[in-house]
Amino acid sequence: GNSVTQMEGPVTLSEEAFLTINCTYTATGYPSLFWYVQYPGEGLQLLLKATKADDKGSNKGFEATYRKETTSFHLEKGSVQVSDSAVYFCALSESGANNLFFGTGTRLTVIP
């Protein structure tokens, strides 16, 4: 079956620190992989995506590389800001499927 396991939170970092949020997945086929972000009081919005092995998704200074050999899609940012405080969700979608499978979410708090 399909599943996503992501790093338990919460994560608290100082501004300008390096961020890694781990995500690994199990899939029966060749999934697309996503990171969604949920800012306080809002719905989820797509942060970045990768649709095939070795693709790197990037947006707003965040990056994640689709690693088929380790079934991973870890989220990284070199220097976090207070405005990055949010909940981050890793997700996958099987080719041809309509729905997404989400991880449990990781809450990030960045302190000045």
Add this chain to the structure above:
Amino acid sequence: DVKVTQSSRYLVKRTGEKVFLECVQDMDHENMFWYRQDPGLGLRLIYFSYDVKMKEKGDIPEGYSVSREKKERFSLILESASTNQTSMYLCASSSLTESYNEQFFGPGTRLTVL
């Protein structure tokens, strides 16, 4: 700008009441979804619909039903609300023609059942 709207941001209901949560999207998307979000459990799919009048059960459909009479509108119905349905409810939509299945989310409805 793409938009998914939900009828209420906050809702308080009593046990046994019938509750309607409405979701509207303006992107002409074929697919629409209802999730509930609970701490430590992430998002769990309740129901989804890939066309008008079509519906599919997700992972946790018990206690819920849905209605899709028009393409842009997808309603979630709690026939008899219970306290364990207190949660954040998120609606999403996506296009069948997109190869990578990006979903667009509404702002959520925080439902409290007393």
